Amino acid sequence: MPRLVDVALALPLHRTFRYTVGPDAPTDIAAGTRVVVPFRSRREIGIVVGSHDGDPPDSHAPDAHSPRVLKAVHAWPDAEAAIRPALLETCRWMAQHYVAPLGVALRSALPVLLTSATAPAPPGKRQRVVVIERLLDSLMARDDAFRRSPKQRVVYEYLEHVGGRATAASIISTLGVTDGVVASLAARGLVRIEQESVLRDPFAGRSAASTVRHEPTAAQAAAIERIGARSPGQVTLLHGVTGSGKTLVYLDVLRRVLAEPGSSAIVLVPEIALTPQTVARFRAVFGDQVAVLHSALSDGERLDAWRALHRGERRIAVGARSAIFAPLDRVRAIIVDEEHEASYKQGEAPRYHARDVAIVRARHEGAVVVLGSATPSLDTWARVRGGHVDLVALPDRVGGSTLPSVEVVDLRDSRPPATAAEPSERLPSPEQRPSAARDPFRRVLSAPLERALVERVERGEQAILLLNRRGYSSFLQCNACGDVAACPNCSISLTYHRHPDRLACHYCGHSEAPYTECRRCRHATVRQRGLGTQQVERLLGERMPALRIARMDMDTTTGKWAHADILEKVGRGEVDVLLGTQMIAKGLDFPNVTLVGVIDADVGINLPDFRASERAFQLLAQVAGRAGRGVKGGHVVIQTRMPEHHAIQCAVSHDYHAFVAQELEGRTSPPYPPTTRLANVVVSGLDESAVAEAAQGATQWLNRLVRARSLSGLAVVGPAPCPVDRIKERWRWHLLLRSSDGGLLTSVLQYLATRYELPDRHALRLTIDRDPQSLL
Numbered sequence: 001m002p003r004l005v006d007v008a009l010a011l012p013l014h015r016t017f018r019y020t021v022g023p024d025a026p027t028d029i030a031a032g033t034r035v036v037v038p039f040r041s042r043r044e045i046g047i048v049v050g051s052h053d054g055d056p057p058d059s060h061a062p063d064a065h066s067p068r069v070l071k072a073v074h075a076w077p078d079a080e081a082a083i084r085p086a087l088l089e090t091c092r093w094m095a096q097h098y099v100a101p102l103g104v105a106l107r108s109a110l111p112v113l114l115t116s117a118t119a120p121a122p123p124g125k126r127q128r129v130v131v132i133e134r135l136l137d138s139l140m141a142r143d144d145a146f147r148r149s150p151k152q153r154v155v156y157e158y159l160e161h162v163g164g165r166a167t168a169a170s171i172i173s174t175l176g177v178t179d180g181v182v183a184s185l186a187a188r189g190l191v192r193i194e195q196e197s198v199l200r201d202p203f204a205g206r207s208a209a210s211t212v213r214h215e216p217t218a219a220q221a222a223a224i225e226r227i228g229a230r231s232p233g234q235v236t237l238l239h240g241v242t243g244s245g246k247t248l249v250y251l252d253v254l255r256r257v258l259a260e261p262g263s264s265a266i267v268l269v270p271e272i273a274l275t276p277q278t279v280a281r282f283r284a285v286f287g288d289q290v291a292v293l294h295s296a297l298s299d300g301e302r303l304d305a306w307r308a309l310h311r312g313e314r315r316i317a318v319g320a321r322s323a324i325f326a327p328l329d330r331v332r333a334i335i336v337d338e339e340h341e342a343s344y345k346q347g348e349a350p351r352y353h354a355r356d357v358a359i360v361r362a363r364h365e366g367a368v369v370v371l372g373s374a375t376p377s378l379d380t381w382a383r384v385r386g387g388h389v390d391l392v393a394l395p396d397r398v399g400g401s402t403l404p405s406v407e408v409v410d411l412r413d414s415r416p417p418a419t420a421a422e423p424s425e426r427l428p429s430p431e432q433r434p435s436a437a438r439d440p441f442r443r444v445l446s447a448p449l450e451r452a453l454v455e456r457v458e459r460g461e462q463a464i465l466l467l468n469r470r471g472y473s474s475f476l477q478c479n480a481c482g483d484v485a486a487c488p489n490c491s492i493s494l495t496y497h498r499h500p501d502r503l504a505c506h507y508c509g510h511s512e513a514p515y516t517e518c519r520r521c522r523h524a525t526v527r528q529r530g531l532g533t534q535q536v537e538r539l540l541g542e543r544m545p546a547l548r549i550a551r552m553d554m555d556t557t558t559g560k561w562a563h564a565d566i567l568e569k570v571g572r573g574e575v576d577v578l579l580g581t582q583m584i585a586k587g588l589d590f591p592n593v594t595l596v597g598v599i600d601a602d603v604g605i606n607l608p609d610f611r612a613s614e615r616a617f618q619l620l621a622q623v624a625g626r627a628g629r630g631v632k633g634g635h636v637v638i639q640t641r642m643p644e645h646h647a648i649q650c651a652v653s654h655d656y657h658a659f660v661a662q663e664l665e666g667r668t669s670p671p672y673p674p675t676t677r678l679a680n681v682v683v684s685g686l687d688e689s690a691v692a693e694a695a696q697g698a699t700q701w702l703n704r705l706v707r708a709r710s711l712s713g714l715a716v717v718g719p720a721p722c723p724v725d726r727i728k729e730r731w732r733w734h735l736l737l738r739s740s741d742g743g744l745l746t747s748v749l750q751y752l753a754t755r756y757e758l759p760d761r762h763a764l765r766l767t768i769d770r771d772p773q774s775l776l
């Protein structure tokens, strides 16, 4: 039995800690086992990452953290390893690549109730399951056994009938017997009673999807066959246009996995709440085999789900980013739907990208990876071109429907239409309205978009309107002096919200009462600028009172079921227009939606971020993909002031490849991913000049390192203030590290994290974001 163990703790320290093992330890101490250890007068939960039989020669460099006398492990809470070898190796990679302490990486792989020493893990909610223990196979034996207890016979035969096991609760309610009957059967050894944790399933009884099994189209069949022939660890990009039936391909991959006893699979989706239809399809086909890891789960529910997966009671985990750590054994397939989504990147340590973790985990598990998207990220596309990822395309929509026609309305030249249209009873036509110049409504819907909307709704069809900006107006500005209402904690303008009547910061949550007298020049000339979803809803409602509008953005979806409720209404046809932010662009499959209107395509396109164009293109292509999924066809109207921008042009022509070609060119000089690899190093603190100085200090330190070691393959860029240079009262400066050599970048970042010391460790913070999704 080993006498010493190395333990990873979730502390901001890039090292592990050594403890001695007492006689209470399990005989076999596997790496990945949880332990409770004393640490600086506290108790911490850690993970065993190594063990030693004796006193290894490399141990005991006496420093502040490893005193000569090692402390002993305090307790062993689990019978088996919480983290199995393949997942442990994945976490080691994550710690290395994203420059996070191993304990921090491991903590992200476990439910919070298993990692916090203060909250003892409560047992999951339990139910009693009755299982046949002794088989009475002859009729005589049965007559003998139940001569004086006919009720026991009924229960026993019911159990046989349902496959040998059932919950006590279901037996009692189905047969109308008392608990005593079950207890007597157990006392006689004919059945046994097991305690089993109940998986509270938030999806039970919701969003039932049809279980209709479509015949795969030729393209789907080819994709299925190609993926089926891939070897463990290999990655396939399923590049399928919107409505091409990617889900059916996923389902087939999963079916094959489940056909092998003991095998399991993981499905990642950008966000469960936004993809209820996709999730419902998985549940409809695989039922109880699926654990849905919804962000609305309580900590207890999350732990229940974790246990069910760890024990193999559920074999498919469906969830957002963190589901990549599902404690499944023998994972044979990992599917990443909408792989281009930015939400796969975690914003705090460890700053991992779930798609990339998926690829690494698959290698350790022996699983195939399927990345699905209509608009693959440039990163994945570069891997296809480099020969690391196999490409399978679904170039057409299923069922002969075609991609929608796309029309651009140039807002710089939006005049009232000259032609007369049929007047209608229900909704007034645009021509009966005041001219555009004075009509505030024209800032929302141009005449062509209004006309298209009226026409579609009259026919009983539905529309989606996208404006990727919530709130009522984007900001308050003084007409006299130009002053803009800004957050006191962040360098960001405040957004005006009408219900409730507040100015709110979308970064830190600060809110205050709106005002009309300018704070700087004292004139009563403060005006609202820009447009948010609340205002669109109001203007649309005033203009077309009969229109049934549902608004979906972060302000209308705070409740647990808000998303699903809104979407179900759309599905039942109780809504004419679904209006919302980027939330409504993803994954929705409503055949009666024939029109998509983009109110302002330019939101976000000019952000000072190298991925801004890519995000804009993806959003336009995705939202356009919601139109015309049924037989009636579809139409898209994009309103913009920059119609020549390649993100917009390529969305109009549905030309992913043209977009990629142009966008890649723009990322070569200066180089940005995927042309190079990147890390964003941010220094932050409350004192502006201390932050600037520290950022300069870190840059000089790195430049000296580059010179001393002749690291010609590494470029240090900066420092400079971050585009958003203050968030939650902290000033922010950043510098970039670029290299085409990933290994070099890793070692320099590791060196920076472990060797570089900030001038003031308490007031200043240095964070490293490897493979950043945004530089804001």
Ligand code: ADP
Residues within 6 Å of the ligand: 214, 215, 216, 217, 220, 240, 241, 242, 243, 244, 245, 246, 247, 248, 398, 399, 589
């Ligand atoms: P994607 O995710 O690629 O946008 P979906 O998987 O949502 O597309 O499929 C689009 C629609 O086509 C869904 O309503 C789905 O039920 C339907 N569908 C998919 N495959 C087939 C098929 N082989 N035959 C008929 N309908 C199909």
Ligand code: ZN
Residues within 6 Å of the ligand: 487, 488, 489, 490, 492, 505, 506, 507, 508, 509, 510, 728
């Ligand atoms: Zn703020």
